[in-house]
Each structure stands twice: as C-alpha cells, then as structure tokens.
Amino acid sequence: MSPSIPFCFAMAVHDLLITLPLGAALGFFGGLFGIGGGVIAIPLLALAFGMDQALAQGTALVMMVPNLLVGWWRYQRRHPVPIRRVLAIAAVATGTTAVTAHFAARLDPTLLRVLFGGFMAALSVSLLWRSAPSAQSAAPRPRDALIPLVGVVGGSSMGLLGVGGGLVATPLFVRLFGQRQTVAQSLALALVTPSAVVALASYAQAHKVDWSMGLPLAAGGLFTVAAGVALAHRLPERQMQKLFALLLMATALAMTLR
Template sequence: MTFSTLLNFLPVLDLGAALGFFGGLFGIGGGIIAIPLLVIGFGMEQPLAQGTALVLMVPNLLVGWWRYSQRHPADWRSALAIAAPATLTTWGLAHFATRLDPLLLRGLFAAFLGLLALRLLWPGRAAAAAPGAPLRRGALPLVGVAGGCSMGLLGIGGGLVATPLLSGWLGQRQTVAQSLALALVAPSSVVALATYAGAQRVDWSLGLPLALGGLVTVSAGVGLAHRLPERRLRAAFAWMLAATAGWLALAPLLG
C-alpha cells in the first residue's frame, strides 16, 4: 500500500469506526446511518449506497448472531422456519431493487425511515400476546417474509420488522425475539450483499474499510448505550431519522 493510498484509506476507516460506534450506541444496524450518509455525503445512487452499506453490516450481523446464539440459542427448527423464507424473499426483492429507479428507491427508503421515526417517537399500544406465550412455529414464515421484504428492497430493517412481530404479535420474550430476528437477518444480509454485488451495486473500495472500522468500535457504542438514559437516546435517534428522511425526500426536489 502506497502512502497516498493509505491517506485515502484512513478517512474511510475512521468513518467506518464512527458508523460502527453509533450503530452500537443506538442499537440498530449501522446501515440505517450509513446509507443516507453515502447518498447525501458521497453522492451515491440509492442502490449503490445500499449495496455498499451491506459490506459494513454483514460481518457485524454474523458476529452478533454468533455471540447472541451462545447466550440465547434459538431452536434450530424455529430458526430455519424464519430464516429460509426470509432468505428467499430477500433474494427476490434484492434483484428487483437493483433494477428499480434510484429516485423511487430513495423515496421508499425515506418513507421507511420516516415511519420508523414515528414509531419510535409515538409507540402504539397495540394488543399483544402474553409474554412467554408458546411459539407458533407456523407463523414464523410470515415473519420471515416480512423481514425479507425489507432486507431485499432496502438493504436494512429485517430485524426492525421482525422483532416487534415476534415480541408483540407472537408474544415471545425479548431475548427469544432478538435471537430469531438475528437468525433471519444474518443469512439474509449475506444473500442481499451477494445479489447487490452481482448487479455491480457495491463499492468494495469504500465498503471494506467501512466494515473494518465498524468492527473495531461497535462494542464501545453498545457499552456507552447501557450507561445513557434510554428515552433520550431513543428520542435523539428518532429525530435524526426523521430529519434524514426529510432530507432524502426533499433534496431531489430542491436540487
């Protein structure tokens, strides 16, 4: 590696470290932060930004799945019941997303961020099954399809979609819900990355140093999150998502 290459590499590595830290701090995958940054800051088209962000997300999700499974192992039949349809759905929607008009895809991504921000700021009180209810394995493929749609189309959000369904609709404890959500998201993210890469929608020169930097700092972000007030942290993240969604939606019109 030449000195000039190193100078170009280090800022991206630092950016990946920042994304990994804030992803761990807010408890939601770094892709939600990385994709708007790549679109707004680097001028990437939406499909390329989603594919490049997956390079950052995949190793973190695989390591997270492995570590979480050590403490909260999921029944392999349940994991397969949610992961298989999620992976197939991700594969189909990712192929569709790579061919979609970038501005339309950007609008869908902005709408997803806006809805997520509203949910975080004004959580509903929908009826839910009792926590610890027996797991209805027959419903898991539906959850897998819902999470796979988000992962394939937007490159993010599989866990954000699956976890509330598992904990609310199916009445699973939070640890069980998170374990099954990771079983959905981790293999789906690999398939999504492979699909985006096959469609030439990944910037590896940017994605790899982002991933390396993120792996170094994500644990520090998680550690800090446990020491900060949860409500303020949640509100700050929600307002950041709302502002980002607005910018993504309005920038093409203002430009």
C-alpha cells in the same frame, strides 16, 4: 509516471483516514440498535459521497455483513436463539431477499430513495407510538404460525432497501411475540444476517457495490460493534426504543431533504 505513485498512495491513505473512523462509528451504532449500521450508512453514502441509492445500499451491505455476524454472536451469548424456530424464518427471509434484491438493484435510484425515506418515517412513527406508556400491554404468547411472516416482511425489506430486516423484525418480535427489546434484537440479527449475505451477492452481481469504500467501513466497524452491543444491555428498554425511533426519523428527514 512516478509522481503519480505517491499521489495515489496519499489519496489511499486519506480515504482510509476517513472511512475507517466512519466505519467504527457505524459499527458502534449498529451494535447498539442491532441493525448492522446500514440505516445510517446508506443515507450517508448517498448524501455525503454522492452515490446513487442502489450503489449506496450495495456498498453499505459490505459493511453490514461482518457487523451483523459479530453483533449476532455477541447477542447470542447473552440471549441464545432457539435454532429450530429461527431456521424456518431464515430460509423464508433469504429466499424473499434474493427475489427482491434482484429487482431493487435495477430500479430507478430516485424511486428507491423515496421508498427508503418513506419506510423509515413510517417505522419511526410506529415505534414512537409503541414506546409510549399507554401503548404498552401484556404481551401475547408467541404464535408459531406467524413466524414465517416475519421472514417474508423482513426479507422483502432487506432485498428492496438494503436495510429493514432487523428494523421490521425487532418490533414484530416485541409486539407479537412478547420479547424484550434486547431479546428481539438478538432474534432479528439471527434472521437478517443470512439475508444480508444474499442481498450483497445480488447487488454485487448488478455491479452496485463500491468495494473500495465498503471494505474499510467494514474493517472499522469490527472494532466497535461489540461496544455498542454491551451498551445496549445497560440502557432501559423504553429509552432504547425511543432512541431507535428517533434514529429512523432522522434518517427519513435526511432522505426527504435531499
């Protein structure tokens, strides 16, 4: 029995040496793009660590929740979010997330993977088109009547795919509400963070979370998410949008190749 103790300790140290730096990298890119890092973490957990799609989504949420909290706090300091405007959409988003996450955690993993890849591909094409000079136009005045719809769409994506709340909300705020990219990311983080908590609870209840992997990823990300947010405010907005879209396209390609 005794030789197994140092072996288990060595394996635990080895796992930490992998997951902590990985979490740090994911936290940085999550802060840079205002997405919590799940868009990179989920395909990585599925492809490199052999997790099924639902387990990868639930485990990624463990990392995303603290990253989203830190990222939103950092963005809030630079771009304060109108709390009254956010409360209605956050309530709708969390309610929608609770319903969709309950069913997503029990769906066929292959179907979930196809939905995940298709969503990323479609969104990346849309963002690349919007970042083109010919697609830029005068932004309309924000329409309050449309704000709850952002919560419905973002919450559905968050519950079904474990990501996408910020990916959907950010371009909607840019295009429909005329916000700058960094301001839109601040708004999206404020809306997505409570949805991520609800989604994590639903996946955990369905036993679709690997806490031994998710917690070290979360710890690593906490050290770097602030640096990603800081860099986001130094890059040109159009370049940010293109980088954002290319990241999504790479994710969709990885899921398709699998």
